[in-house]
Amino acid sequence: xxVISQKPSRDICQRGTSLTIQCQVxxxxxxxxxxxxQPGQSLTLIATANQASEATYESGFVIDKFPxxxxxxxxxxxxxxxxxxxxxxxxxxxxxxxxxxxxxxxGTRLTVV
Amino acid sequence: AxxxxxxQTEISVVEKEDVTLDCVYETRDTTYYLFWYKQPPSGELxxxxxxxxxxxxxxxxxxxxxxxxxxxSSFNFTITASQVVDSAVYFCALSExxxxxxxxxxxxxxxxxx
Numbered sequence: 001x002x003v004i005s006q007k008p009s010r011d012i013c014q015r016g017t018s019l020t021i022q023c024q025v026x027x028x029x030x031x032x033x034x035x036x037x038q039p040g041q042s043l044t045l046i047a048t049a050n051q052a053s054e055a056t057y058e059s060g061f062v063i064d065k066f067p068x069x070x071x072x073x074x075x076x077x078x079x080x081x082x083x084x085x086x087x088x089x090x091x092x093x094x095x096x097x098x099x100x101x102x103x104x105x106x107g108t109r110l111t112v113v
Numbered sequence: 114a115x116x117x118x119x120x121q122t123e124i125s126v127v128e129k130e131d132v133t134l135d136c137v138y139e140t141r142d143t144t145y146y147l148f149w150y151k152q153p154p155s156g157e158l159x160x161x162x163x164x165x166x167x168x169x170x171x172x173x174x175x176x177x178x179x180x181x182x183x184x185x186s187s188f189n190f191t192i193t194a195s196q197v198v199d200s201a202v203y204f205c206a207l208s209e210x211x212x213x214x215x216x217x218x219x220x221x222x223x224x225x226x227x
Contacts, residue, residue: 031213042204043158043217090156094215101148101163102208102215107156
């Protein structure tokens with residue numbers, strides 16, 4: 001199955017700033033997914049990033065707040081913009097390998113102060 | 114719309130007890146996949162099983178077993194002879210063939226005490 005390298009693993013950021021999270025996959029994948037996991041909560045899908053088109057956002061998430069780039073089939077970034085303490089969460093990227101299912105990055109633990 | 118319900122928020126057992134984690138799902142699709150993931154305190158997601166909607170056979174892997182029943186839209190997970198290392202949050206998840214989106218249940222926190 002695919003191997004995902006996600007960076008950074010954790011960060012502490014000041015409110016009002018932005019953080020860009022990177023995911024590098026060791027093989028070409030069509031679809032990448034970005035999730036948020038708020039403290040003590042489940043994983044919520046933020047958006048689906050298809051290399052051929054703009055990212056598709058789930059209800060409650062907007063591009064201005066969570067811009068996503070997908071420049072090629074092995075790489076994607078998620079930016080958390082104009083951060084507030086409510087954005088403190090774990091952010092995970094994921095890819096779908098139809099043979100093996102979903103693979104997840106190790107996550108980025110973000111704390112906004 | 115797809116939905117996954119894990120009614121048990123938290124379960125505590127003593128080591129060597131058997132424990133079953135419930136998962137009930139909703140989907141309009143006839144083709145879908147069900148998953149279980151384990152999230153230990155370290156935070157990473159550990160894949161446990163994937164089952165497609167056309168395969169209702171129960172599965173056993175060591176101390177783990179899964180019972181898939183389409184008639185009740187359930188995909189329950191049983192740990193036999195639980196161990197302290199089984200302590201984690203367990204997520205059930207569903208993806209529909211049409212969208213490929215993976216939707217998670219709210220998770221069940223399992224604590225196994227020695």
